[in-house]
Amino acid sequence: MEQVAKWLQQSKKTVVLTGAGMSTESGIPDFRSKSGWWRNIDPATVATVEALTNDYDLFHAFYSARFAALNGCEPHAGHSILADWEQRGLIARVATQNVDGLHKAAGSQNIDELHGSLHRVRCQQCGKQATTEQFLAKEPCPNCGGRLRPGIVLFGETLPQNAWNQALYTIETADVVLVIGTSLQVYPVNQLPKMTGGKLVYINQEAAGYEKEFDLVIQGSAKEILQQVNSYL
Ligand code: CNA
Numbered sequence: 713m714e715q716v717a718k719w720l721q722q723s724k725k726t727v728v729l730t731g732a733g734m735s736t737e738s739g740i741p742d743f744r745s746k747s748g749w750w751r752n753i754d755p756a757t758v759a760t761v762e763a764l765t766n767d768y769d770l771f772h773a774f775y776s777a778r779f780a781a782l783n784g785c786e787p788h789a790g791h792s793i794l795a796d797w798e799q800r801g802l803i804a805r806v807a808t809q810n811v812d813g814l815h816k817a818a819g820s821q822n823i824d825e826l827h828g829s830l831h832r833v834r835c836q837q838c839g840k841q842a843t844t845e846q847f848l849a850k851e852p853c854p855n856c857g858g859r860l861r862p863g864i865v866l867f868g869e870t871l872p873q874n875a876w877n878q879a880l881y882t883i884e885t886a887d888v889v890l891v892i893g894t895s896l897q898v899y900p901v902n903q904l905p906k907m908t909g910g911k912l913v914y915i916n917q918e919a920a921g922y923e924k925e926f927d928l929v930i931q932g933s934a935k936e937i938l939q940q941v942n943s944y945l
Contacts, residue, residue, distance in 0.1 A: 713937065715928060716890070717944030719911050720802050723887035728794060729879075729904060730808045730815070730934075733893020733916055737935045738785045740812055744895045761868040764836060768859055772850055775862050778830060779848060782812055790892075790935035791818035793942045798822060802945070804886070807879035809894060809901050811864045824875040824882075826901055832863030871900065879904060886910045891926070893917075893934045 720726055732742030743755045755774070757763070763771040795818045797803045805822040806815050811830045815823050833847045834840065837858025842851075847860040865871055883889055887910040894916065896902040905912055905925070912926045915938075919931040930937050 713930070713940040714944050716913055716930070716941045719888045719913070720797070720941070720945065723910070725882070725886045725910075726803045726888040726890065727879075727882045727886045727908075728803055728806045728890045728892060729883070729894065729901070730806060730810060730892045731894025731896075731901075732810060733895075734790065734808070734934050735785075735810055735812055735814055736893070737788045737790065737933060738812075738814055740781055740785050740814075742893075742895075744897065756867055759864075759866050761866050764859065764861055764866065771861075772847075775830075776848055778862075779844065782830065785812070785814070787814045787818035788935050790938040791815060791820070793938045795819035796942075797945075803890075805878070805882050807875075807883070807901075807904070809898065811862070824879040826865070826871055826875050826879060828862075828864040828872060830862045830864055833860055834863055835859070836861050876900075880907060883908050888913070890915065892938075896922075 736742050758770060758774040791814050794803065794806055798820055805824060806820050807824040807826055808815055809827045811827050813829055813831055833842045833844055835842060835853035835856060835858040838853060838856040840853060840855040842853060842860050853860055883904050884907050886908050889905060889908045889910055890913045891905050892915045913928045914922050914926040915930045915934055919929045923929050
């Protein structure tokens with residue numbers, strides 16, 4: 713933790729890449745931990761264009777459950793520390809796979825939402841924006857009658873170009889990249905850490921096996937580790 717603090721202080725550009733493990737301590741389950749499975753179904757089979765097209769009932773039930781899981785969830789101290797580090801010039805940007813909006817809620821400003829956001833519901837057919845309430849009520853698109861969906865990137869879809877380009881550029885040119893709370897199973901985001909020439913730090917609950925790919929691996933809770941690093945700054 714002391715080493716990470718030193719690198720943060722020496723670095724001209726530090727980028728943070730987060731995944732679902734950044735939000736579990738706010739009460740939002742991840743996908744790949746044992747407790748993260750939804751009705752024992754692999755999310756990779758539901759969070760798909762195929763499910764949206766062929767089994768809208770299942771797709772809708774899955775995302776309704778994900779909206780319900782967000783109810784009452786607030787950013788935790790780790791999110792606030794990242795927002796504070798941005799204010800203090802210690803980190804440049806946060807690139808995130810999370811769709812929950814908690815980095816923004818904590819006050820981070822330079823955020824690349826690589827997998828979109830649950831909070832931007834739109835019609836799959838005409839693209840027109842709709843409200844979360846309309847989606848949850850399973851209403852058809854008021855404009856064209858098409859299916860409503862959250863503005864997240866489904867398996868099988870391409871990532872938002874601007875967010876991807878921004879994250880790629882900052883990671884390529886960073887001196888330090890902190891990777892926090894991601895299993896690094898989902899392509900193409902799992903390629904981003906390989907793109908930096910800077911120091912690479914991995915902070916994750918299950919971290920075994922990543923020692924060779926990172927300069928430093930810290931196994932444990934994102935919130936507690938960020939708090940400890942912060943105590944050295
Ligand atoms: P994942 O594959 O579920 O991996 C999460 C990782 O975080 C696992 O390796 C866990 O060991 C680790 N972890 C869990 N809790 C903690 C903790 N408290 N501290 C540190 N590490 C922890 O999730 P990824 O983000 O790697 O996969 C990408 C998917 C998951 C994206 O498409 C996301 O949209 C999707 N997702 C997002 C959210 C969210 O927005 N909060 C929630 C669930 C899934």
